[in-house]
Amino acid sequence: MKLCRVLGPVVATAKHKSYAGRKLLAVQPLDEHGASIGTSFLAVDDVQAGPGDVVLVMQEGNGVRQLLQMGSQVPIRSLIVGIVDRVTVSA
Amino acid sequence: MNLGRVIGTVVATQKCEGLQGKKFLVVQPLDHALRSAGEPIVAVDTVRAGPGELIYFVNSREAALALDPFFVPVDAAIVGIVDDIAADAVPPTAGVFIGEPIGGGGAR
Numbered sequence: 001m002k003l004c005r006v007l008g009p010v011v012a013t014a015k016h017k018s019y020a021g022r023k024l025l026a027v028q029p030l031d032e033h034g035a036s037i038g039t040s041f042l043a044v045d046d047v048q049a050g051p052g053d054v055v056l057v058m059q060e061g062n063g064v065r066q067l068l069q070m071g072s073q074v075p076i077r078s079l080i081v082g083i084v085d086r087v088t089v090s091a
Numbered sequence: 092m093n094l095g096r097v098i099g100t101v102v103a104t105q106k107c108e109g110l111q112g113k114k115f116l117v118v119q120p121l122d123h124a125l126r127s128a129g130e131p132i133v134a135v136d137t138v139r140a141g142p143g144e145l146i147y148f149v150n151s152r153e154a155a156l157a158l159d160p161f162f163v164p165v166d167a168a169i170v171g172i173v174d175d176i177a178a179d180a181v182p183p184t185a186g187v188f189i190g191e192p193i194g195g196g197g198a199r
Contacts, residue, residue, distance in 0.1 A: 005181065005184060006181070007123050007178035007181050008123075008176065008177040008178035008179070008181065009176075009177050009178075010094070010147065010171075010173055010175075010176050010178075011173070011174045011175040011176075011177075012147065012171035012172055012173050012174055013172070013174055014138045014139065014140075014171065014172040015138060015170060015171035015172070016137055016138060016157050016170035016171065018157075018170075019170060019171055024092075024147070024171070026094070026123040026176060026178040028123070032188075033188055034184070034187065034188035039122045039128040039129070040122045040123040040124075040128075040178075041092060041093050041094075042092040042093060042094065042147055043092065044092075051177075051178075051181050051182060052181050052182035052183065052184050053184070054184055054187045054188075061151065061152055061153040061156070064153075072156075073156045073159070073161055074153070074156060075137075075149050075153045075154065075156040075157035075168060075170055076092070076149065076153060077092060077149050077150060077151060077153040078092050084187055085187065086186075086187055086188075086189065087187055087188050087189065088189045089189070
């Protein structure tokens with residue numbers, strides 16, 4: 001899973017039916033110190049995260065299908081599964 | 092999933108079983124600020140996207156799951172047409188990472 005910071009919502013009217021009623025957020029991957037790494041991507045929110053929140057993002061389709069319980073045909077790969085309170089890295 | 096811009100179309104007459112009738116588009120992946128992020132890819136379209144449109148797509152096995160029937164050889168699928176992105180002015184995050192505040196926010 002990846003540590004990410006929520007950037008903001010992405011709004012789409014025309015979308016695959018699996019995305020209907022789900023919040024899609026742009027997220028920026030972070031390193032263990034909170035600095036941005038790599039390129040931002042999109043993730044479906046399952047934990048009521050908002051802009052500025054540090055979140056845990058799972059990028060694995062099987063896990064997503066287990067959590068969302070929408071059957072076996074869900075084209076969603078990235079899911080926000082937790083809001084991070086604290087990250088401590090021992091030097 | 093990633094943002095992208097449709098920059099072209101692909102026509103292939105001879106193709107694998109399961110791909111008949113599918114529309115293939117050339118997509119430039121983008122980040123949240125609409126800057127190019129990596130090389131263009133070809134994605135199958137599920138939402139009637141057109142050239143020039145801002146879209147989002149899903150990669151890997153989940154791309155095939157966007158189609159019905161889903162046992163098809165694709166690894167990128169356009170699954171939404173973007174109306175709006177509100178990804179600027181993100182409030183600073185403070186107190187999560189021990190030691191170093193990020194985003195200009197003060198540590199606790």
